[in-house]
Amino acid sequence: MSRAGARGLCLLFGLLPAAVVTGFGCPRSQPIDTPMPETVTLARGTCPIIHCNTGQTDALPLRGPEAPSQQVGAEALDHLWSSPIAGGILDYRYENGRTVFWVPQVDRIMKLELDGSNNLVKLAELPLEPKKFPRRSPEEMRAIIAELDAAALGTPAYDELADRWMDYQLEGLRAYYAMLNDQGILYVGNRSSVIAYTDAAPGNPDAGIVKVGEFVFEKLKLQLGLEMPLVIMIGINVTPDGRLVAVTIDGTVVAIEPDLSEGHYHHLEGERIWNSVAIDDDGGIYVAGNKRMHKLIWTGKGFSDHAEDGAWVLPYAVGDLDASLRAKRGTGTTPALMGTEEDADQFVVVADAADVNHLMLLWRDDIPDDWEQLPGTGSRRIAGILPVDFGDLAASNSYSENSATVFEYGAVLANNQVKTDEAMRMPVQLKMMDPARTPYGVQKFQWNRESRRFEVAWIRADVSSPNSTPVVAMENRQLHVVGPKEGQWVMETIDWDSGATRAVYALGRSERFNPIMLALQLLPNGDPIYAGFGGIFHLKLGR
Numbered sequence: 001m002s003r004a005g006a007r008g009l010c011l012l013f014g015l016l017p018a019a020v021v022t023g024f025g026c027p028r029s030q031p032i033d034t035p036m037p038e039t040v041t042l043a044r045g046t047c048p049i050i051h052c053n054t055g056q057t058d059a060l061p062l063r064g065p066e067a068p069s070q071q072v073g074a075e076a077l078d079h080l081w082s083s084p085i086a087g088g089i090l091d092y093r094y095e096n097g098r099t100v101f102w103v104p105q106v107d108r109i110m111k112l113e114l115d116g117s118n119n120l121v122k123l124a125e126l127p128l129e130p131k132k133f134p135r136r137s138p139e140e141m142r143a144i145i146a147e148l149d150a151a152a153l154g155t156p157a158y159d160e161l162a163d164r165w166m167d168y169q170l171e172g173l174r175a176y177y178a179m180l181n182d183q184g185i186l187y188v189g190n191r192s193s194v195i196a197y198t199d200a201a202p203g204n205p206d207a208g209i210v211k212v213g214e215f216v217f218e219k220l221k222l223q224l225g226l227e228m229p230l231v232i233m234i235g236i237n238v239t240p241d242g243r244l245v246a247v248t249i250d251g252t253v254v255a256i257e258p259d260l261s262e263g264h265y266h267h268l269e270g271e272r273i274w275n276s277v278a279i280d281d282d283g284g285i286y287v288a289g290n291k292r293m294h295k296l297i298w299t300g301k302g303f304s305d306h307a308e309d310g311a312w313v314l315p316y317a318v319g320d321l322d323a324s325l326r327a328k329r330g331t332g333t334t335p336a337l338m339g340t341e342e343d344a345d346q347f348v349v350v351a352d353a354a355d356v357n358h359l360m361l362l363w364r365d366d367i368p369d370d371w372e373q374l375p376g377t378g379s380r381r382i383a384g385i386l387p388v389d390f391g392d393l394a395a396s397n398s399y400s401e402n403s404a405t406v407f408e409y410g411a412v413l414a415n416n417q418v419k420t421d422e423a424m425r426m427p428v429q430l431k432m433m434d435p436a437r438t439p440y441g442v443q444k445f446q447w448n449r450e451s452r453r454f455e456v457a458w459i460r461a462d463v464s465s466p467n468s469t470p471v472v473a474m475e476n477r478q479l480h481v482v483g484p485k486e487g488q489w490v491m492e493t494i495d496w497d498s499g500a501t502r503a504v505y506a507l508g509r510s511e512r513f514n515p516i517m518l519a520l521q522l523l524p525n526g527d528p529i530y531a532g533f534g535g536i537f538h539l540k541l542g543r
Contacts, residue, residue, distance in 0.1 A: 041242060043180035045091035045099070047521050050177055051469070054237055055337035056278040057406040058519055064473030064480060064493060065526045065541035071506045078538035079512070080120045081138035083107045084168065086531035087175035089521055092184050100205045101529075102197075103536065104178040104188045106171050107135040109197050109209050112536065118527075120538050126197065126209035133171050141534035148511045153434045162427040169426045169517075176518075177236045177276060179244075181258075185212070187244060192217055192231035194246055196260060215260040223250040223267055235276025235334065239283055239298045247273045253287060255298060266303035268294060275334040275403070278348065281341055284310065284364065286348045290330030291318060293350055293362065314362065314381055319355035321397060325421055326353070334403035337364065338411065338447070345449060347383060349404045349411045356398045357388040359413060359445050361454050371452075383447070384454020390415050390441025391459040397421070398441075402469040402517070405479065407496060409449065410457060412472075412479060414465035415441035424467065429516055430533070432466045433484050433509065440464045442481060444499060458499030463492060468515035468530070473522055478502055480528065482515050489513035491520070491528055491539065505541060513537070 042048045051058050087104040089112075094100065100123065101112040107130055111123040127135065136144070151158040177189035186197045193216040201207035217231050224231065232249045239245060243264075244256040251271040255264040271289030278286040283298035293314045297304040305311045322328055330353045338361070339346035348364040351357045361384035363371070373380045389395045401416035401424060418437045422428045431437050442465055446457040464483035472479050477496040482489065488509040493502045505528075507513045514533040521529050526542025 041182045042238060043090070043092045043182050043184065045093055045180070046524060047088070048090050048092065048181075049179040049237070050088050050276065051334065051336075051403065051519065052471075052521070054279045055406070056237075056276065056334050056403055057336050057338075058403070058469055058471045059405065059407040059474055060471060060522050061474050062522060062524055063475040063526050063543075064478045064522055065503070065505075065528060065539075066476065067503065067505075067541045069503045069505065072508075072539060072541070076540040077507070078119050078540060079535055080112065080122065080538075081141055081535040082110065083136055084141065084165075084534055085172040085175055085516055086518065086536065087172075087178045087188070088518060089529055089531060089536065090178060090180045090186070092180050094184070094205050095203060096205075098205050102178075102180055102186045103531070104175045104186065106133075106168075106175045109186065109188070111205065111209060113205065114523075114538070118540060120536060123206055124208045126211070128174070131171055131174075133168060136534075138535070145510060145512045145534050148430065149509070153431065154436065158431075159427075162430040165426040165430060167426070172426075172516075173232060173234075177233065177246075179236055179238060181238075181242075187236065189233040189236055189246065190214075191233055194233070194236065194244060194256060194260065213260045215256050215263060217246075217248060217252075217254065217263070218265075221263075221265045222248060222252050223269075225250075228272065234273055237277050237279045237285075239279055239285075240281055241283070241298075241300060243298065245277060245279060245285060245298070247277055247287060249273055251289060253277070253285065253296065253303060255303065264302050266296065266305070268292075272329070274329040275331065278335045278337050280337060280364070282310075286335040286337070286350075286364070288331045288333070288335050288350050290322075290328060290353070291315060293331075293335070293348075293360075295348070295364065310365065312381065314379055316350075316352040316360065317354040317358065319353060321355045322353045325397075325423070326399065327423070329353075332357075332399055332401040332416065333413075336404045336406045336411070338406050338409060339364075345383075345409070345447065347447065349406060351388060351400050351404070351413065352385075356395050357400055357413075358385045359388050359404065359411065360385050361411075361445075361447060383452075384445075386445060386454055386456060388413050388443060390443050391461045392441075401467075402465075402519075405470045405472055407472045407474060407477075409447040410444055410496065411446075412442060412444045412470055414443075414470060414481065415439040416466060418466075424517070426516075429467050430511060430514065432514060433487070433489070433511075438464055438484050439466050442470070442479075442494070444496075457497075460494065460499055463494070463501075467517045469519035471520045471522060472496055473526070480520050480522070482513075482520050482530065505539065507537075507539075
């Protein structure tokens with residue numbers, strides 16, 4: 001894909017000490033203190049945005065690690081201790097050729113770099129004011145994880161330690177959604193706002209980090225109510241002309257000017273949004289509500305939901321379990337785009353909310369004139385729909401919380417339904433190694449261009465990727481997953497075409513290896529890098 005292409009009153013969030021306050025007594029936006037570009041594009045880098053590109057595909061144009069299976073030793077395990085949760089590791093290449101990793105975290109913003117020995121080093125750190133939970137130092141995280149690792153899974157002692165993190169996932173919403181622009185400005189979602197950070201000395205990777213602006217969502221322009229009283233941002237992306245596109249759980253899509261001066265609001269009536277959005281090269285914005293899939297069009301001045309402009313909406317299946325197990329969230333997946341501008345067939349991929357999820361393949365632009373509606377479907381827009389059952393034909397429940405990984409005409413989903421049917425809150429994520437909970441299953445779907453059919457390409461019922469999004473290395477066509485295997489955390493590489501395991505890199509049983517719902521990433525030399533519980537891991541397995 002082209003890279004061009006909360007509670008009470010607002011003031012209670014404590015986010016805007018110098019905010020401009022509107023006549024309604026609610027902060028609107030804080031002007032940028034340093035010059036901003038007229039248009040904003042993504043940074044030059046491998047992964048400048050969560051899911052790595054605007055199409056949200058998690059497909060990287062590089063070669064992944066090809067080292068043989070091994071227990072990763074200390075010499076290859078580069079670990080930088082930090083805070084509990086990070087929102088990805090976003091890279092930016094400076095004019096002097098240096099590559100710096102900007103890491104938005106729940107309690108700090110960091111800049112990291114690889115030194116001459118290929119080890120992570122910290123260049124700068126900006127502490128953030130803690131909210132409900134205190135800021136954790138690296139030393140505190142070492143002690144916390146040591147205590148978890150010393151307790152036995154499934155015991156009351158371990159459960160008590162894990163339960164201390166109840167609701168921390170809400171704290172994590174200060175970090176999960178972020179992007180870097182081509183001027184080295186980091187935009188981070190902060191529940192009720194988008195905050196911009198950059199170098200204290202522009203263009204200097206060794207400089208400190210400063211906050212340069214903030215856009216606060218206007219509560220009166222949202223759809224808040226008794227069911228959804230909080231302002232909670234749940235995703236961010238960027239249009240081809242540089243507008244930031246943010247979505248909030250109450251069902252609002254907001255296009256924000258690059259200088260954070262103004263926002264354009266659009267409501268999806270009757271919808272809630274629990275996932276981020278995909279954007280194509282023509283300004284098509286793909287939003288999954290909790291009942292319907294929407295395509296909006298960014299016109300340059302506002303949003304259009306009119307068919308004559310290319311917009312559409314499609315209801316999808318919602319099962320009984322959506323209310324009883326999934327808090328009426330609907331689909332668990334961020335839409336992902338399949339097919340480039342050069343491809344004849346172009347789709348958007350998203351799961352529905354049936355009790356056993358289906359992966360839906362939807363024509364994203366004009367439906368081909370000769371396309372016949374599939375039997376049993378309610379729209380010609382559906383090009384394919386298949387159950388996500390991970391090979392269990394008797395399954396009565398399946399759920400994918402992480403978005404599909406898409407490369408060429410293939411899409412992979414992992415099983416995120418815990419065996420105990422518990423919600424994936426923080427304490428449950430800290431129990432993924434418990435065999436009574438560990439979900440298994442990775443399934444690849446494929447659009448067959450010759451037969452024009454959506455098919456199952458392969459299934460690995462023995463692989464677990466329970467709480468992170470897989471990533472694909474395009475050059476050597478391999479999928480990478482992080483999950484439990486034989487009593488420890490491993491990174492497994494899988495042949496994209498056949499589904500066969502190429503290598504298993506065993507990391508260890510410690511909870512520090514737990515990715516906590518974030519995606520694995522790869523460096524240009526093939527080294528894997530990801531944010532674990534309490535720090536950043538760089539695995540020296542590439543070239």
